[in-house]
Amino acid sequence: MTRLARSPAERTRPEDRRLKFYEPWDMLDSPRISGQPFWISRSLNVKAGRDPLGLQTITLDRIMPILLPGILVLSRRARYLTFFAFVLREYERLRLDPTNEGLSEFVKRREFEYALAVQLCPNGCGKISAGAVGKDRAAPALNNLVGDGVPRQESVKSFLGGYGLYYRTPLVDLGLVVPKGTVVGEQATPVDVLAREERAQALADAFGEAIADTAYLREHMLGTEPVPVSVLRTLSESACLCRLPEFPDEQRLLRQALFETPAGQLDVVEMDFDQRRRSFALFLRELDRAPDVRGSNAAFREAVWDDFVDAPHGEGALAGTLAQWASLVAKEYLQDAISCVFAHFWRLGLAAQDPEGLSAAELDELIVGTMLGEGELGIGESVVGVGDRRRDGGRRARVRVRVDREASGSGDGAERVGEDRSAAL
Numbered sequence: 001m002t003r004l005a006r007s008p009a010e011r012t013r014p015e016d017r018r019l020k021f022y023e024p025w026d027m028l029d030s031p032r033i034s035g036q037p038f039w040i041s042r043s044l045n046v047k048a049g050r051d052p053l054g055l056q057t058i059t060l061d062r063i064m065p066i067l068l069p070g071i072l073v074l075s076r077r078a079r080y081l082t083f084f085a086f087v088l089r090e091y092e093r094l095r096l097d098p099t100n101e102g103l104s105e106f107v108k109r110r111e112f113e114y115a116l117a118v119q120l121c122p123n124g125c126g127k128i129s130a131g132a133v134g135k136d137r138a139a140p141a142l143n144n145l146v147g148d149g150v151p152r153q154e155s156v157k158s159f160l161g162g163y164g165l166y167y168r169t170p171l172v173d174l175g176l177v178v179p180k181g182t183v184v185g186e187q188a189t190p191v192d193v194l195a196r197e198e199r200a201q202a203l204a205d206a207f208g209e210a211i212a213d214t215a216y217l218r219e220h221m222l223g224t225e226p227v228p229v230s231v232l233r234t235l236s237e238s239a240c241l242c243r244l245p246e247f248p249d250e251q252r253l254l255r256q257a258l259f260e261t262p263a264g265q266l267d268v269v270e271m272d273f274d275q276r277r278r279s280f281a282l283f284l285r286e287l288d289r290a291p292d293v294r295g296s297n298a299a300f301r302e303a304v305w306d307d308f309v310d311a312p313h314g315e316g317a318l319a320g321t322l323a324q325w326a327s328l329v330a331k332e333y334l335q336d337a338i339s340c341v342f343a344h345f346w347r348l349g350l351a352a353q354d355p356e357g358l359s360a361a362e363l364d365e366l367i368v369g370t371m372l373g374e375g376e377l378g379i380g381e382s383v384v385g386v387g388d389r390r391r392d393g394g395r396r397a398r399v400r401v402r403v404d405r406e407a408s409g410s411g412d413g414a415e416r417v418g419e420d421r422s423a424a425l
């Protein structure tokens, strides 16, 4: 909300009186005056974003697909790859409507039931935020049982569910799914199907075998009646995302699908497999060097950067992969700094502006005055002196920055102390 209040001294003169907006909670303690508008509840929740300039999006949408092709950056759950292989093949085996519209409904129903099982997992998978596709519907559904069962639903609204939103692209990139419209045999498939290759079919087999003895598969998967909670709980004991380590064959097949280049591939596909292997190898290397890497992005960034700085000019596959990831780390560090400065700038601007906003001159003054301040800035082990502001036609501000190299401990002689540099803003 725009702050319009003036200082108490200014408000004492009636001609300077301004409208003041109150936050809704301020109104709760004040007596209500009949006939005046008042806040009832917030309809707009404004939060300070962690990525105000959208720089993180570049990492997720552009850089990660290059460094880690075929890997979904939004999920850590490898078992979804076997789950969807199984669901797609079941759809084909049952000879249901051969369209993606029909597949969409089938997938979304299976995703919802799977999300219920994950929610009921005795290992606490239901407590993981965004742990499963359809969690937002599965969790409340378990509190609204009909008898001892959960009424059928779809996981999410979106076409083809979580499969279409997240997993379809990586599955296609890995060559495990043939998307609608691709020529298979003599005609184009009218619906997404599991690839005919053994490595794809084996993934579906593996998940099918894992749940082969469950009442869910034998009696409930294709029904329309509510699914008993006890059935879903038993399903979770073999099917949950966390149970993958109990099925070493399924794990092996997933590794094969991700890392072993199938014969007769185009160069571009081979390059993707190569890049994926290298990125995973680097992760395992850093994990060896710093076990914290397992659960912390910050620890991974730090490990990669330290590794790179030790030998920044190396050659070969390892050095090349390390340089790729170190470049990303550098970008992330830079982006955090820019985001912090921008967020601070925005806060100062909101506080300083009039109802009409700031003029160009006021904006300049905000940046080189209020924001940059006077005196010395400590940056890491360096101290930077700020001062001697000059204006350039009122449109461009320049700041002269004195870098005190001696204070930084990295000085290389007295003659460098007090070196002046200009920085354009």
Ligand SMILES: [Zn+2]
Residues within 6 Å of the ligand: 118, 121, 122, 123, 124, 125, 240, 241, 242, 243
């Ligand atoms: Zn689990």
